Amino acid sequence: MKAGNDITLVAEEGASLSSGSLRLYALPYGCVDLYAFDPLNRRCAVGIAVATGHRRQGHALAMLEALSAQYRGTLHQFYADIAATNTASLTLFRKAGYTECGRFREWLSVDGGYVDTIRMQMIISTE
Numbered sequence: 001m002k003a004g005n006d007i008t009l010v011a012e013e014g015a016s017l018s019s020g021s022l023r024l025y026a027l028p029y030g031c032v033d034l035y036a037f038d039p040l041n042r043r044c045a046v047g048i049a050v051a052t053g054h055r056r057q058g059h060a061l062a063m064l065e066a067l068s069a070q071y072r073g074t075l076h077q078f079y080a081d082i083a084a085t086n087t088a089s090l091t092l093f094r095k096a097g098y099t100e101c102g103r104f105r106e107w108l109s110v111d112g113g114y115v116d117t118i119r120m121q122m123i124i125s126t127e
Helices: 059-071 087-095
Strands: 022-026 030-038 043-050 077-083 099-110 113-123
Touching: 022 059, 030 059, 043 059, 059 077, 059 087, 077 087, 077 099, 087 113
Parallel strands: 043 077
Antiparallel strands: 022 030, 030 043, 077 113, 099 113
């Protein structure tokens, strides 16, 4: 089953991005975390988690698309730092319209070694 555009992202009552981070739920599919909010430059980092039973069904892409629609005009850009070895996440963010804008060499410690992190970025508002 492919996810439609009927994903709605909802924060807990009273929660707002002005605190610096915000978790948005797309129940029962998963959640999107916004963090490292920079109000001056109108940007924040994005993290996404999809519930085990809902993976590889298009829900993550629908959640990222809903996020962009929800914050277009409010924020200027989103970014995500993704391990270079996480091809599924890199593919997802590319499908959602993010582009690679940088690489941090040996940024993450993994299994006794280090892997690069790729920064993906999406400009959502030209204002």
